Amino acid sequence: MKDFHCCATCIHYRVEKTSSGTKRYCERLGYETNPKWQFNCWTPTETVKKLMDKQQSKRD
Numbered sequence: 001m002k003d004f005h006c007c008a009t010c011i012h013y014r015v016e017k018t019s020s021g022t023k024r025y026c027e028r029l030g031y032e033t034n035p036k037w038q039f040n041c042w043t044p045t046e047t048v049k050k051l052m053d054k055q056q057s058k059r060d
Helices: 046-059
Strands: 013-018 021-026
């Protein structure tokens, strides 16, 4: 999980392009965030879940 856990891989992470630049934020919390940040409320996307499962199966 540590290899994947960051805001950019969460289901709530959003990016909006505006005339003043790019806004990256957590849709659930409503705060601006950085793609590399980590929070305990992280919920991985389905793609990330599959990658995590694949990595775990290689370790087993």
